[in-house]
Amino acid sequence: MIRTARPSPTRRDLLAAGAALAVSQAFPSVASAQTPKFRRWEITDPAMPPRVLASYKAGIKKMLALPPTDPRNWYRNAIVHLLDCPHGNWWFLGWHRAYLGWLEVTLRDLSGDPEFALPYWDWTKTPRVPPAMFDDVLDPNNGAFIPTFQKFKTAFEPAITALYASFSSAQKAALPLRPFPLTTPADFWQILEQMFFDQPSARGLTATNPDLDSSTRLAVRMSTISSAVRTSLFAGSGAVGAPAGFQSAKAANHSSGSIKGILESGPHDNVHGAMGGGGVAFMISMYSPVDPIFFLHHGNLDRLWTVWTRRQTALGRPILPQGADLTAWSDEKFLFFSNAKGEPVSQTKAGDYAATVLFDYDYSPGSGDDQVPAPGPVAEASPQVFSARVTSAAVEAGTAAGGIADVPAAALASSASADSNPVVEVTLNLGHDDAGRRFRVLVSAGPGSAPVAAGAITVFGHPHHGPATFTVPLPDSLASAATGATVPLDVRVVPIGTPPRPGAAPTAAAAPAPLVSAIRIRTD
Template sequence: MTHDPIAGPYSPLLPSRRALMAAGGAAALGALTAGQGQAQPAAPTKARWRRWNVASPQGQKALASYAKAVKIMLALPPEDPNNWYNHALTHTVDCPHGNWWFVVWHRGYVGYFEQVVRKISGDNDFAFPYWDWTASPQVPAQMFQGVLNPNDAAYIQSLDAFNKAFGPVLETFWAGLTGAQTQQLLIRGLRFPADLLFDIGPKGGPMFFAPPNARGSTQQNPGFDGVTSRAVSPWMLDNALSPRDFIGFASPKSQFHSSITGFGVMEGQPHNKVHNCVGGIWTDAKGNTTYGDGLMQSNLSPVDPLFFLHHANIDRIWDLWTRKQQGYGYPTLPDDNKSYLNPRGDLGQWRAEPFLFFHDVNGQLVTGDKALAGAYETIGTFDYDYQPGSGENVVPPTGTTKLKAGKPAPATKYAAKLKTPGAASLAAGDVAVPAAVLAAAAKPGGTSLLATITIDLPPFEHANDLAVVVNTPEGEAVGLDSPGFVTTLSMFGRHLVTRPVSFTVPLSPPLAAVAKAKGLSAAAPPSGLSIRLVRLGSKPLLSAAAAPHAHHADAGATTAVPQVLDIVVHAQ
């Protein structure tokens, strides 16, 4: 495992923990006013079900019930709605990534499937255990046992066998689609079953990985590569939890849930990178990436039972963020900002987005209000809570004074001045940030600096992750141990990209590492902050035609390379 030079816990929340302690635990803050995102009601003191850490005795007990249900569902006929692969296909045809419906859609998807497992296993106390990869950055050992491992003999053993079993099922499914469902599938380029099977197969994807290549992680090597270890680290989690508005936390707005707009820290870093690493995409300490096989890298990722433990933790992080927001009196949902030009406002649009492919515990299509995003803005009738885990430090102590006047102060924004990059860089920009802000950002618990980088990507640019570096000279080779290395920008799954995509990444901890190694102003422009996008190890930039991984890029489809359009730094 690659050493991470950024040591120690880091929390970018404002006010800082030091400020809270100095104020006796009470934050001197202003208040929510009309027109701001609404706060969710407080969670019940005791939920009917608890999602336990998978490492706990209760989590281990839940795994036994989970394995029982998986075994039964794998043996069900393909046409049975509770067949294991049918549940995964719901994700394949409808999952949102890279937009503000990511967290809410997956809450509904995992919540309904949890009820199915509870019923089929016969364990009325079952709830998904969560995999706290910040505390335990390796695949839990039990997930390599029996049917909890997608390489088990109970799984479909070839793509041909999958097509033979589910081709007729998909024909029946398509024949029964409503007009609204058909329109949603058309947005994703799915006209009829052959389109979906093409996307799943080797020429369109692949999404399907047969044993013994159904998971990239192995019992002999269950840990993460360096970039993924960094993505799940405590400081990255703190930064993912730092935004004080819903869109900042949950990924940017889009017009519909099947489009990709961008990735917030939480989705773009721990979510995407855990998926890809477990799915066989591995970057060594020198920046060389091996593109292996594994279901978790694809939109058929729920075929791997590990998917639901991963997403239980993602939902736990959303719950953590919500409780943090409630503790300070900050908004927990998109802004209720109705206007003449936007009569529904952000909140109304977000709540009204139709989710038309969920099935309930009885295999019946979910309809009515439950087929709208707003049904899952709270845990609601799923009625679970979480055993405390990593990140609880961001939730303010009970009794912290809530907002009294005004809204949370918006982040201060600094736009980069893009400049001609050197031969080893895709883009470079200098950002005029006041010296006092930079000094505060280089201190643990100080100002949080987040950079939002907007890139115009080729249609299927999923390979050759770009690395973000801060205050590092053009001629200096960049590796995972470099003080100025921030992270890499990673897509997840296979999506047609038709518009610029943004990635938000944290700068404060790497800036602190540079300050410690070289001094605060080393290698920086007069403005104090320089940001570059590079290939790790200063390797030459590759065009899509030279991309090495057929799973994620179309060799020869285009000679275009990514173009950076904008870099904006947010200080909060």
């Protein structure tokens, strides 16, 4: 079990905890007394004890068997994600760290394995669904799961009515902030019908077709991970034209925001898209935690946050927001988590999850660990931003949209240094029916230059109308392709199919084309 609850930390406590974590992970021999109690293993690591997956399956079975009135029920746990999870803002990683941690202690208790810790999936090393995740209840198409939405509604409708009646005034005040209506049980069922996927379509990839598609492979390749980890800023200001930062940008609250950093734009969204099977499986929707692979996917994202923290510490950079921003970030309330006994947790602030010490775990080695340098200063690049002229706005089936940004060749050349992080930021105006849509981002160095695939975009966690900004690494090869003093970088957004909105029939009419409203090249 986890250690006794502690009060919310002060700014000094957070900085000290984060620094201590970074030191203990980077130099375990120096801080052996601080070795975490639990290890999260990479699922394909031969050193992972066999009991890890056995306990995961045992815990899931227990959660599936609990009554719908129990907060520890597997589907009730997934409802927490629907009601409260953040995307496109600087609480994205902190909230999911809490979500994984509380599930982990519940599984530890229910499985009877006092050493259990969630495994993670290093999709950079293994860009396909690990074979073990098709075994027994690790596959949401297993018979232990509820097969249809109608059967789910019949079983859970009284429990959902009781759940809504039990919400505190603070929880009730949080629900209208969600990007889709969830303030009443009727709202809940209307939304969930679009996000519940009947078997055998609970997961998009299968044991006979386990590979991530080529666009998702772009999003999880090592160069993308390195670019994400090299992002020096915890979070951007949230202003138009400002960078997203590592965590995604600041927002008014954790149910708002739509400016995504590389980690969320790239591996997070696109693995969800690939596992969501083109818009017809749980992982593309906000009810994605029904699929047990959700927690392995987010475990890898959380691991990369620890890698980023170690890198920032080694370079003498802040690992958390500074000044008033730290207070704003730390004090944000997370009000829907339950502990291993199904009781509301006392750790209700984002700051409680700034480090891994609350849940007392670390990770086995994975992709990106080599991005942590020896301690020492590093020369900081000067920020340079170049806005593109949007020449074609509508991203329609079979038609690319995009624009051209005139970038000095010297800026591209200077961005080739080891610690620079050149990116392209694409802002799309999206509507309700764009959830689940996917695009590939191509960049070429002017007329006659072959386009290079920079990355991919999956619309995930943005079901409302309005602009959303996605951050994609700029290919290093563009610097060598420059032939003049100024390079007209041509950025194209190419649709990948025309999937329906989550929950809609595959034959549903295509939604109106989303529009490219802005493109920026950032070479810092």
